[in-house]
Amino acid sequence: MTVPPSGTLELLPAVDVRDGQAVRLVHGESGSETSYGSPLQAALAWQRAGAEWLHLVDLDAAFGTGDNRALVREVTEAMDIKVELSGGIRDDATLAAALATGCTRVNLGTAALETPEWVAKVIAEHGDKIAVGLDVRGTTLRGRGWTRDGGDLYETLARLDSEGCARYVVTDIAKDGTLQGPNLELLRNVCAATDKPVVASGGVSSLDDLRALAGLVPAGVEGAIVGKALYAKAFTLEEALEAVAAV
Numbered sequence: 334m335t336v337p338p339s340g341t342l343e344l345l346p347a348v349d350v351r352d353g354q355a356v357r358l359v360h361g362e363s364g365s366e367t368s369y370g371s372p373l374q375a376a377l378a379w380q381r382a383g384a385e386w387l388h389l390v391d392l393d394a395a396f397g398t399g400d401n402r403a404l405v406r407e408v409t410e411a412m413d414i415k416v417e418l419s420g421g422i423r424d425d426a427t428l429a430a431a432l433a434t435g436c437t438r439v440n441l442g443t444a445a446l447e448t449p450e451w452v453a454k455v456i457a458e459h460g461d462k463i464a465v466g467l468d469v470r471g472t473t474l475r476g477r478g479w480t481r482d483g484g485d486l487y488e489t490l491a492r493l494d495s496e497g498c499a500r501y502v503v504t505d506i507a508k509d510g511t512l513q514g515p516n517l518e519l520l521r522n523v524c525a526a527t528d529k530p531v532v533a534s535g536g537v538s539s540l541d542d543l544r545a546l547a548g549l550v551p552a553g554v555e556g557a558i559v560g561k562a563l564y565a566k567a568f569t570l571e572e573a574l575e576a577v578a579a580v
């Protein structure tokens with residue numbers, strides 16, 4: 334049974350890794366990187382600032398341009414907080430390597446679109462250690478580092494729900510890395526279509542955006558991933574944690 338949503342919006346500061354560096358992309362497009370230095374230093378900074386979660390993405394693994402597996406492992410092992418790992422987890426070997434880092438959960442994207450039987454199997458085996466990333470343009474899902482269409486959002490959501498998927502990470506690619514605010518309508522619609530918790534990702538630009546997302550906790554939004562806004566110093570993580578605690 335799904336526990337009814339309550340309490341404070343969880344914040345997951347993001348560390349997206351490309352070629353060994355913490356970066357942010359615009360619309361998730363390869364080549365649009367702004368670099369922010371050491372992923373480990375960024376992760377440690379969010380932890381010191383009071384984060385309870387880290388959202389850690391291996392962009393090279395997502396794009397198929399290599400991987401940052403050793404670095405991702407080093408960062409995860411250095412954390413005392415919970416870690417959500419994303420990027421290129423598509424088969425038994427990559428899932429085993431991800432879980433072996435000691436992360437709290439993994440986020441599957443492409444696999445949910447291309448190898449649904451495998452995803453159903455690992456959901457059954459690993460329960461809430463598996464989240465599925467629903468990365469959309471409009472209502473069309475995108476896989477392979479968000480470069481290829483992968484089916485309808487709501488059909489896929491219904492299938493994953495029926496397989497017992499524990500949680501969804503929902504990204505509007507049009508908003509991601511743009512500081513244009515999250516797509517609240519999309520999040521409301523997804524929450525209305527599932528009783529599983531939703532983690533919102535992409536576009537957060539201000540404390541007001543976070544307050545708006547906190548207002549969706551009763552609808553089913555459990556957490557929010559925050560990337561660009563923190564790196565661009567739109568607000569500090571301490572301010573963000575304070576803002577959502579007050580809603």
Ligand SMILES: O=C(O)c1ccccc1NCC(=O)[C@H](O)[C@H](O)COP(=O)(O)O
Nearest residue numbers: 347361395420478509510535536560561
């Ligand atoms: O998560 C992935 O697998 C991924 C694949 C390809 C491109 C981007 C990917 N993730 C990006 C993120 O998870 C961002 O960190 C997150 O959406 C934060 O966005 P923002 O706050 O707009 O910087």
